[in-house]
Amino acid sequence: MADLSSNFIGITSPNPFWLASAPPTDKEYNVRRAFDAGWGGVVWKTLGSEGPPIVNVSGPRYGAIWGADRRLLGLNNIELITDRPLQVNLEEIRRVKRDYPDRAMVISLMVPCDEESWKDILHRIEDTGADGVELNFGCPHGMAERGMGSAVGQVPEYIEMVTAWVKHYSKMPCIVKLTPNVTSILPPAMAAKRGGADAVSLINTIKSVTNVDLDHFSPFPMIDGQGSHGGYCGPAVKPIALNMVGEIARHADTRGLPISGIGGVTTWRDAAEFMAMGAGNVQVCTAVMTYGFKIVQEMISGLSQYLDQKQMSLNQLVGRAVPNFVEWQDLNLNYVTKAVISQDDCIKCGRCYAACEDTSHQAIAMSEDRTFTVKDDECVACNLCVNVCPVDNCITMKTLPKGAMDERTGREVGDYANWQTHPNNPSSHAAE
């Protein structure tokens, strides 16, 4: 069993799997059960200032998209921050942290954008014995209209300012949670760093409308015949989150800033991918909202088996893929692969054929008896057939060795050469 114990900006936990600030971490009852199930830490459901609690809708607050067999792929919500009184939350936090000293207890906060509000809440958090705070600059609905959440997260100056207040009034580690609802994730990340953040966490949810009720002509979730946009999360957002995490991890100005990876983490493999892309740990929300707390057992066993097989420590995994995350112009244009269909595995559904014939490069031949074969002289190696084939690993990509003939272009596979030196590039300045 690999050692999964984690130290993220000085906050230790038995494993790098935390629950993200959301319904699973909304109250003592949940969090105790989550810890009993094995979760390494939680980011408590976002707290607001003292005062009358937030009000949620009393109709449906979630929408979703599904894959085959109604597997939930994307979830959308219009829930706001905690709707329970601040004092109740604080007492619960204190009790749980006392009983689970080895688990990470981070408190998510969202208060109005003025110094007093932040100063006030921070002292009360410190009192609970919590390990750190996460600044929720992410919620894209409801709170943003009130000048909080993503309304702050979309303005780098505000991020920097609030982060600086937090660092000024508290010694606690401070994580800044970023919203993906921006054209580039880098300015907000840089602002957090300038403000003194110990880490960033991302992504929060993405503005979305999952579906439209075709009887009432209203976006869903529909509240009395109307719907507003919500925040999107779950497996469908993972690709967006991975890119953003990677961008921060590799950029010269943000490199080294610890990242807590969030967005669609569902299995140990997703977690490992986030960590390879630069995340020091991961946070999970939708997957537990879909399957319950127990999935952490698979995440623990899966990640530790993987690390054992690779003979790698958790720290060695973090950021391992970042050096290979490059720009398109850096890719080797002399790298040639061809799709290969394993006739033993093929079930003759013809999906690869339909995809390549109708929409790609007409590079798959279909015989009278439904044998599907790749025409090497047409295949551009786009990988579409691999992606549409229902049988895992039935179509694979073989790499042509250097010197081999690419039957499509009639050229031999040469040495590494990218777009920057390519003769077709008007602005290339070939080395020779």
Added chain:
Amino acid sequence: MLERKVTKNSALAIFYLLIKISTCASLGQKNSKTGSLALSNSPLTPGIVAGRLPVAALADNFADHTPPLDRHEARVAADRCYFCHDAPCITACPTSIDIPLFIRQIATGTPDAAAKTILAQNILGGMCARVCPTETLCEEACVREAAEGKPVEIGSLQRFATDTLMAKGVHPFTRATPTGRKVAVVGAGPAGLACAHRLAMKGHDVVISDARPKAGGLNEYGIASYKSTNDFAQAEVEWLLQIGGITLHHGKALGRDVQLADLQKDYDAVFLGMGLAGVNALRAGGEEKSNVQNAVDFIATLRQTADKATLPIGRDVVVIGGGMTAVDAAVQSKLLGAENVTIVYRRGQEKMSASGYEQEHATSAGVRIVCNAAPVAVHGDAAVSEVEFAYTEDTANGLTLTAQTFRLKADQVFKAIGQSLTGAPDGLTLSGGKIATDAAGRTSLAGVWAGGDCATGGDDLTVTAVAEGRDAAEDIHAHLSARA
């Protein structure tokens, strides 16, 4: 109830059946002792008697063999379809239903559209969903059969779609402008009905004559009860006739009440779809003894008897034959409460025309299958008491009887050794005992088409009869249009 689903573990099923039978037997005795009217007979009662099983057991035995999918099950099943390119299941369907399309229509919540996709190719798609041997047709070809040995449940999904539409009483097709042409159709079985519907849709007027009191052909009189429950065959005929332009005459037999020459004279075209009304003989001594019956007649009676508790059945039943009819007669005998039911087939089991799935269905219902034996004599006084068989050898030179014989106790014998065409009108060329037709269904007589079991080609299945009826209608239509 245990017989309703074909279990993979037939041995286990037989075991349970034995338990059930013994329970029933003791129950029967107890009741007779206490003078209760509930159940006086059991599987062990000698002779041919009714009410061998309690009413509830009979109801269960003859209930829907493959219960319909509910909406959730249909969604789950539909999600398994890969929407294959040039899908092999379509090729395997004799009526070429666009299976991936209709399944996608179910998956996207539009079963009515799915039903229309099905019915456009196969107007008896509802019945075919119940009776097609899918394990040797579409589902055998499904790529998920190759992938996991578990095909997409095409038959059940087809039923889900067609049942949904038919439950609304919706008929999704309309007639073209009437052409003024008249076509005579003989036989209201699957072939005749499919032909009539397609012709009516094209705007022609159709008059169907059928010898029997009810329409539907073997859908009404032949198919096993548990495949077509709740009078589905009649409901389907009524639904089909909603297209309009079809007149149906019952009790009118070709050769007896109507003559081909008159039909040719009075109509623009004639389609013959009269199935196989004759039954082959055993050619074994004693065949004429009482209680030796044609399996198809037994089944027809069974299908027309609503209260199965009134149907007499033997304690020891012997069924001779190796096809679907033999299996259906045997299984239904068992379901009525016969104690011992044996199918005896003259060649090896692999040559039985009943599919492996059907054979398993029989054995799991407790039917014994004896192969390589042919009947040589039927023994008994007035009524049969035993059948004597000789073992056979199936060699390159044909089937020969060996000197080894054995006898099976039998108080009832069903002959299921094939049906034959009877009363084919003069002047028609026959081939292999059936009306010779070309691919379009044309017979040797100009203006006369034929299809279904009575014609060459096809597999003697409901679905091939539908395909042939439909295709003949298209050819008739082309022919009539060209003449116009």
